[in-house]
Amino acid sequence: MTNPSDAGETELLTRTGDEPMVVYVREPKHWGRRLLVFVGVIGILIAAAFGLKAVNLFPTLRNPFSTETTDKSGPVLLESIQDLSRYVAAEGNFQVIVDLQENKRYVPDLLFNQHTLFIGVGSVDAYVDFAGISDGAIVISPDGSSVEITLPAPVLEKPSLNTDESRVYAEERGLVNILGDLVGNDPNKQQQLYQLAESKIAEAAQQSELADRAEKNTRAMLESMLHQLGYERVTVTFTKP
Numbered sequence: 001m002t003n004p005s006d007a008g009e010t011e012l013l014t015r016t017g018d019e020p021m022v023v024y025v026r027e028p029k030h031w032g033r034r035l036l037v038f039v040g041v042i043g044i045l046i047a048a049a050f051g052l053k054a055v056n057l058f059p060t061l062r063n064p065f066s067t068e069t070t071d072k073s074g075p076v077l078l079e080s081i082q083d084l085s086r087y088v089a090a091e092g093n094f095q096v097i098v099d100l101q102e103n104k105r106y107v108p109d110l111l112f113n114q115h116t117l118f119i120g121v122g123s124v125d126a127y128v129d130f131a132g133i134s135d136g137a138i139v140i141s142p143d144g145s146s147v148e149i150t151l152p153a154p155v156l157e158k159p160s161l162n163t164d165e166s167r168v169y170a171e172e173r174g175l176v177n178i179l180g181d182l183v184g185n186d187p188n189k190q191q192q193l194y195q196l197a198e199s200k201i202a203e204a205a206q207q208s209e210l211a212d213r214a215e216k217n218t219r220a221m222l223e224s225m226l227h228q229l230g231y232e233r234v235t236v237t238f239t240k241p
Contacts, residue, residue, distance in 0.1 A: 085131040087221070089154060089214035094201045096120045097169070098193055114171075116189075120197025121165035124205040125157040126214035146233035147226055153241035154214035159201040161194055168193070211241075 102114040132152040139148040219236040226234045 086127040086129050087218060088125050088127045089217040089221075090126040090210055092124045092126070092205055092208055092210040094122055094124065094159070094204055096197055096200045096204070098196045098200065100193065100196065114189075116168060116193065117170040118193040118197065119165075119167055119169050120161060120194070120201065122159045122161040122198065122201045124159050124201065124210060126154045126210045127157060128152065128154050128214065128218050145231065146235070147231045148235040148237070149222060150237050150239060151218065153238050154211045154218070155241075156202070156205050156210060159198045159205070161198055161201075166194070166197065 096119075098116075098118040098120055100114075100116045100118065128151055130151070133150075137150040141147070215238055222236050223234045
């Protein structure tokens with residue numbers, strides 16, 4: 001006699017003449033119940049995932065197509081060390097608008113025109129170089145109650161342009177300029193704007209009261225320090241630049 005299979009079959013015995021005949025009847029499978037169980041398990045897994053995400057326990061999956069930046073720069077090389085004897089007595093902050101126009105004669109601006117408005121933001125330091133003090137620049141009175149100091153005139157440092165604050169405010173270009181930018185940008189254009197901004201800031205610093213403020217602050221610093229050393233009268237003068 002053949003054993004029923006494990007697929008939910010029921011054995012029925014019937015007789016045909018003298019020989020018994022075995023008939024297997026397949027019972028219907030419970031697909032509906034299994035489907036409900038499967039959906040329930042999936043729901044539990046999704047709820048657990050959101051729960052772990054809410055408490056920051058769910059691992060963060062990285063995007064396999066995200067852009068990665070790798071810094072392959074070499075080590076920084078120390079070229080030199082210098083001992084400084086400068087006293088930075090004042091700093092001036094400046095802002096300038098560079099209006100640069102580039103065109104060609106007898107050529108319409110529609111074809112060739114490069115008009116750029118650039119905002120340059122930078123600072124200038126005013127310092128006194130104590131290394132420039134000559135012999136005899138410090139004279140102390142015989143009784144030690146007074147001292148006279150002669151210092152070199154304050155010097156204005158080269159402007160330091162703030163690259164984060166400096167930017168192109170507006171720009172107009174002709175068709176030829178636009179096509180040229182599509183082929184390749186000229187890095188000298190931006191360098192030219194930075195140089196013009198630095199030049200204008202340096203000129204404005206020379207015409208400002210920055211040097212006078214440096215003299216005033218340096219004199220106040222030395223007078224305060226020397227008074228604490230016991231000198232009753234302190235005289236600080238600056239040579240002509």
